[in-house]
Amino acid sequence: MDDFVDGLSEVTCDVLVIGGGTAGPMAALKAKQKNPALNVVLLEKANVKRSGAISMGMDGLNNAVVPGYATPEQYTKEITIANDGIVDQAPVFKYAARCYDIIQELDRFGIRFQKDANGDFDLKKVHHLGTYVLPMPNGETVKKALYRQLKRERILISNRIMATRLLTAKDGRIAGAVAVNTRTAEFLVLRAKTVILCMGAAGRLGLPHSGYLFGTYENPTNSGDGYAMAYHAGAALANLECYQINPLIKDYNGPACAYVAGPFGAYTANAEGKRFIESDCWSGQMMQEFYNELQSGKGPVFLKLNHLHPDTVGEIADILHRVERPSRGRFHEARGTDYRERMIEMHISEIGFCSGHSASGVFVDEYARTTVSGLYAAGDMASVPHNYMLGAFTNGAVAGEHAAEVAQEIDLPDYDADFVRLERERILAPTRRTDGIPPNQLEYKARRLVNDYLQPPKVTARMQIGQARLAEVREDFDMALVARNAHELLRALEVSSILDCADMAAHASLYRTESRWGLYHNRVDYPEKDDENWFCHTLLRKVDGRMVSEKRAIQPYIVPIETEERTAYERLRVSNQA
Amino acid sequence: MPLALSPTAVPVVVDEAKCIADKGCTVCVDVCPLDVLRISDLTSKAYMKFDECWYCMPCETDCPTGAVTVNIPYLLR
Incomplete structure (x- = not known):
């Protein structure tokens, strides 16, 4: 294993789904169910059984819109406000209206959700305004349940294949993708009528404080390959300056409080044990308050559970240590930290792109369509804000159904053989060197x-220096990177995506000359929010080989927002502290 | 530039007495998202070849004989 094998093969399908984490399996399932005659291929860099953000499962739904608890109108309003108004509401509303069907479907798959004595879904209030959190008592079974469905529908799964670039036809529409076997470096051309990108967040962008490259909040396989591929295919990417930054346990990549421990009475506190934010629900505004407290004389920040009954703490620990991040208990045990005795030190995560938690993603409409004909995106990498795991499932379903409908109507597009030849040369270049700089360095x-x-606070001159330094690293990548086996080549190709995402982060951040979304886009030299000039999306794309940004108007709201409501997330700080 | 090796203490430990990779089992290698486990040519047992771990635990959870232990990487501990 890992030795280079020279090979080039071609595969043809109708719908190609890239990424087998959360959105991808659902997209593949729905495409196949829409038209069982279609040939649907699911491509995965790791192994679909345990890949993506939910490899070990998930402890609950953060954004369930369940009748009796919330309406699609309320949810759309909540997300619009949480995202500072920079939202096309149509995809958010569509998600909100559809997600209850998906919850029921997942329940039938065997992923059970918490129910009360009457058998109704038992939701918890965590968000600033509405009630959307639905615990999953057997959340560790998510991937297994999905895998069973994929097998049942006879989806063709290709594991350990990493897509590197999209293929486009002369008329600009999508024609497939090129990919590499991560264990042999064999080259693969996948022709398709429609392609759905479900490749997760760009989670390996910033470096965790520990210095450990793979200690990221996101699964580090989510290295931003989807963002890079969409960019190089000419697709528009939206609001990339709205970074993902999350509150985590210090040195451990586990999220802490809001959605799991919050409903039991735990909260985020300062060193005095006092609450300083009204709502622990994740938003840029909340992160700014977190950051301020962290830097203040009352810092650092802690997760506080030691005021709760020991049995309650036990119940919380059981969830936190079993699902999503099961190694968390080991981390605390090694340090001798007991939730019952003292507060747990928290910190903020490295930066990344992720619409699951913020709004930075490949621009999509309410059918999950990108700006490239035949190309779709869903999940953490698509621009539907704050859409979490249930958003990945729901928008994956939307993408799969639409991509299947389109695929059955069109012929297989031709692709440019010259492009494939050049891409193969690009990919194999690090394998042709015998010495140089290894990918980890x-x-x-x-x-x-x-x-x-x-990373924020963002300063113009500093970001410009960053661009220049990153350009030097890119030159090293092009001229000196060496990969001695297929595994190192996999890492090298991921570094290529990381460099693309870093360039996009800098470019997008410099373009929006205001501050917005709290800490996510806190520009110190443009400290005010400037609605007059910047109440709009920013779209970044590749035009004639160059990175350009432009403004895009927000689509008229479907659900109107009152002025008083619009600023709700700006009043998160506990008032007696202000 | 010539390359040198830097030693690193790896987080995933395999109990060779329990590991049945020599009987053909590849579960831990298959499920690892980061693809960092391999079967040794020398011992025919699983081991962590690359120190690129998310300490996410599918290798340990899915191992049929309980041979795999995931520790927190030293830099985070």
């Missing part, structure tokens, strides 16, 4: 520069 340097120059 190049990655460390790139991500250290991201931390030094691109």
Whole structure:
């Protein structure tokens, strides 16, 4: 294993789904169910059984819109406000209206949700305004349940295949993708009528404080390959300056409080044990307050559970240590930390792109269509804000159904053989060198520069230096990167995506000359929110080989927002502290 | 530039007495999202070849004989 094998093969399908984490399996299922005659291929860089953000499961739904608890109108309003108004509501509303069907379907798959004595779904209030959190008592079974469905529908799964670039036809529409076997470096051309990108967040962008490259909040396989591929295919990417930054346990990549421990009475506190934010629900505004407290004389910040009954703490620990991040108990045990005795130190995560938690993604409409004909995106990498795991499932379903409908109407597009030849040369270049810079060193340097120059608070001159330094690393990538086996080549190709994402992060952040979304886009030299000039999306794309940004108007709201409501997330700080 | 090796203490430990990779089992290698486990040519047992771990635990959870233990990487501990 890992030795280079020279090979080039071609596969043809109708619908190609890239990424087998959360959105991808659902997209593949729905495409196949829409038209069982279609040939649907699911491509995965790791193994669909345990890939993506939910490899070990998930403890609950953060954004369930369940009749009796919330309406699609309320949810659309909540997300619009949480995202500072920069929202096309149509995809959010569509998600909100559809997700209850998906919840019921997942329940039938065997992923059970918490129910009360009457057999009704038992939701918890965590968000600032509405009630959307639905626990999953057997959340560790999610991936297994999905895998069973994929087998039942006879979806063709290709594991350990990493897509690197999209193929486009002369008329600009999508024609497939090129990919590499991560264990042999064999080259693969996948022709398709429609392609759905479900490749997760760009979670390996910033460097965690520990310095460990793979200690990221996101599954580090989510290295931003989907963002890079969409960019190089000419698709528009929206609001990339609205970074993902999350509150985590210090040194451990587990989220802490809001959705699991919050409903039991735990909260985020300062060193005095006092609450300083009204709502622990994740938003840029909440992160700004978190950051302020962290830097203040009352810092650092803690997760506080030691005021709760020991049995309650036990119940919380059981969830936190079993699902999503099951190694968390080991982390605390090694440090001798007991939730019952003292507060748990927290910190903020490295930066990334992720619409699951913020709004930075490949621009999509309410059918999950990108701006490239035949190309779809869903899940953490698509621009539907704050859409979490249930958003990945729901929008994956939307994408799968639409991509299947389109695929059955069109012929297989031709692709440019010359492009494939050049891409193969690009990919194999690091394998043709015998010495140079290994991918781990190049990655460390790139991500250290991201931390030094691109993470907020954002300063113009600093970001410009970052761009220049990152350009030097890119030159090293092009001229000196060496991969001695197929595994190192996999890492090298991921570094290529990381460099693309770093460039996009800098470019997008410099373009929006205002501050918005709290900490996510806190530009110190443009400290005010400027609705007059910047109440709009920013779209970034590749035009004639160059990165350009432009403004795009927000679509008229379907659900109107009152002025008083619009600022609800700006009043998160506990008032007696202000 | 010539390359040198830097030693690293790896987080995933395999109990060779329990590991049945020599009987053909590849579960831990298959499920690892980061693809960092391999079967040793020398011992025919599973081991962590690359120190690129998310300490996410499918290798340990899915191992049929309980041979795999995931520790927190030293830098985070």
